Amino acid sequence: MSERHFHAMPYGFKPLGDGRTRFRLWAPDKESASIECDDGHVSRMRALDDGWFECVCPAEPGVGYRFRFDDGTAVPDPASRRQRDGDVHGYSVVTDPTAYEWRHTEWRGRPWHETVIYELHPGVLGGFHGVEMMLPHLASLGITAIELMPIAQFPGERNWGYDGVLPYAPAAAYGSPDDLKSLVDTAHGLGLMVFLDVVYNHFGPDGNYLGAYASPFFDEAAHTPWGAAIGVATPQVGDYFVHNALYWIEEFRFDGLRFDAVHAIGNPGWLASLAARVRAATSPERHVHLVLENEANQAHLLAPERFDAQWNDDFHNALHVLLTDEHEGYYAHYRPPMEKLLRSLREGFAFQGEAMGGRRRGEPCAHLPPARFVNFLQNHDQVGNRAFGDRLETLVAPETVEAALALLLLAPFVPMLFMGEEWASRTPFLFFTDFPDEDLRRAVRDGRRKEFEAFSGFSGETIPDPNEYETFTASIPVRDETKGEARRTLVRTLIALRQKHVAPYIDTARSLGASALGERAFVVAWSLGAATLTLYVNFGESEIGLDTTPSPSAAWLHGSAADVASASRGLLPARRTLACLES
Known part of the structure; x- marks a missing residue:
């Protein structure tokens, strides 16, 4: 038995089922508007209250349309579900959202504690079809969720995804809306959740027309690295993004969303209401997960009825400094790294209200x-x-x-891998764009080079040009032929251990402490139900003594026989993570 899904909303179009389509546009800065279709039909739109315009006209799926104002400006639908040829300046396309027949209708998602995320970029993996072909490999590893970097329609043929200007339209370069639905459907058949990275803090620099007819979309009194902040406090603006979240969850059956850089939205109250409205509109039978990226470390947003989790940059940054000794840029705030890494392992955030870069960052999160x-x-x-x-x-x-991977996958946090990590890929992942406008291309190229002028060892002229096609192709992950298969086996083994011994308990796990054993070695423990999980970690170049030896009755989860024997004698080998459970 198949299912068809459609998210109804006040924005964009709605097929009426008789060859006609209802179109709506919010353009509070305009007194009149028309709709014109690429089949020659033109209709004057009726003005409604509060800046809304509406019309019903003949338009079958496949017809292109755009809105035109009296000054001659023609714009695509800001709620476009598809753009003709991926052109952000061109015609939007009427689609039939119910044309796709979902196969895996029994799918209701997976509980959060089972989550092991694999972040990927659809473009470098061959579009939606290319990602779909990878899914059996990822499922065989034990991955339980893939997370797509943003897919909103952007200018050109390639982009990181964070320059999207039409948040409802899947990028044509990756495939059609039905191709995306097929990817999600196939993933569900393999037991994989699918998350989507969405960007509600800014629009890209090319193809965003909202300021020309709906200036309340932007709050000129608040600024972000991308310009004026989004005015989510205005109901029509806030609702535009709430409906976008529900659109992906309901119409495309995504299992979760990752909200990019919400600190740049600057409105935690609106974020809380967004989460509440998504929860209220989602069937309680489904597992739908909401995850933040939030430099502000606002722990109050991580209540159960709000967001499931936050990307923890503090863990990454402290660990990266410990492993590499890098200390430029934001890494400077994580020196010395051991104290901050241990706090992150004990409590979550390393910064919970302390000063960072001249201002206080974070909220208490040990609870x-x-x-x-x-x-x-x-x-x-x-x-x-x-x-x-x-x-x-x-x-x-x-x-x-490999020692760091063991720490990542066996600790009772939710782990995320980046595409190619399971194959020990050494392929870079570069910043790439494809803006058609030459002035914008130059600005991106020069800005990228200027960004690294202050970093030792970098010459701006040698940094890859984000606009070049070779920068994009160089970012396609390639398996390390020497270590790839062994790394894949290790990752699969660690995930299997995690799902059996650790994952069922992470919702109630509690820290039992973490302490340094040296500059690059430490021991950390958590209660998992009736058992204690202890990780012994040594990232150093030589073995180190243990303050206390593991119990003879400990059940070892990870570590070779030789390494376990050394630990039993009070010595932790170099470049190793060992894990044991004690009742």
């Missing part, structure tokens, strides 16, 4: 369970925002990476 934090060794930002897109694999020894 939260580890399940509220998504930890990672790498992600698109932490790799791609490096001048040369270096992966951790190219910065430290492979044994050190």
Whole structure:
């Protein structure tokens, strides 16, 4: 038995089922508006209250349409479900959202504690179809959720995704809306959740027309790195993004959303209401997960009825400094790293109200369970925002990476891997764009080079040009032929151990302490139900003595026989993570 899904909303179009379509546009800065279709039909829109315009006209699926104002400006639908040829300046397309017949109708998602995330970029993996072909591989690893970097329609043929200007339209370069639905449907058949990274803090610099007819979308009194903040406090603006979240969850059956850089929205009250409205509109039978990226470390947003978790940059940053000794840029705030890493392992955030960069950052979070934090060794930002897109694999020894992976996958936080990490890929992940406008291309290129001028060892002229096609192709992950298969086996083994011994308890796990054993070694423990999980970690170059030896009755989850024997004698080998359970 198949199902069809459609999210009804006041924005955009709604097929009426008789060859006619209702169109709506919010344009409070305009007194009149028309709709014109690429089949030659033109209709004057009726003005409603509060800046709304509406018309009903003949328009079958496949017809292109756009809105035109009396000054001659023609704009795409800001709630476009599809753009003709992916052109952000061109015609939006009437689609039939119910045309796709869902196969795996019994799917209701998976509980949060089972989550192991795999972040990926659809473009470098061959679009929606290419990602779909990868799903059996990811399921065989034990991955339980894939997270797509943003897919909102952007200018050009390639983009990181954070320059989207039409948040409802899947990027044509990746495939059609039905191709995306097929990806999600296939994932569900394999037991995989699918999350989507959504951007509600800014629009891209090319193709955003909202300021020309709906200026309340922007709050000129508040600024972000991308310009004026989004005016989510205005009901029509806030609702535009709430409906976007529900659109992906209801019409495309996504199992969760990751909200990009919500600190730049600057409105935690609206975020809480967004979460509440999504929860209220979602069937209680479904597992739908909401995750934040939030530099403000606002622990109050991580209450059960709000957001499931937050990406924990503090864990990554402290660990990265410990492993690499890098200390430029934001890494400067994590020196010395051991104290901040241990606090992150004990409590979640390293910054819980302390000063960082001249201002206080964060809120107390020790009361939260580890399940509220998504930890990672790498992600698109932490790799791609490096001048040369270096992966951790190219910065430290492979044994050190493997010890870090064991810490990541066996600790009772929610772990996330970055595409290629399971194959020990050394391929960079660079920042790439494809803006058609030459002035914008130049600005992006020059800005990227200027960004790294102050970093030692970098020459701005040698940093890859984000606009070049080769920058994009260089970012396609390639398996390390020497270590790839062994790394894949390790990841699969660690995830299996996690799901059996750790995952069922992360909602109630509590820290039992963490202490340093040296500059690069530590021991950390948590209560998991009736058992105690202890991780012995040594990222150093030589073995180190243990203050206390594990109990002879400990059940060892991870570690070779030789390493366990050394630990029993009070010595922790170099570049190792060992894990045991004690009742």
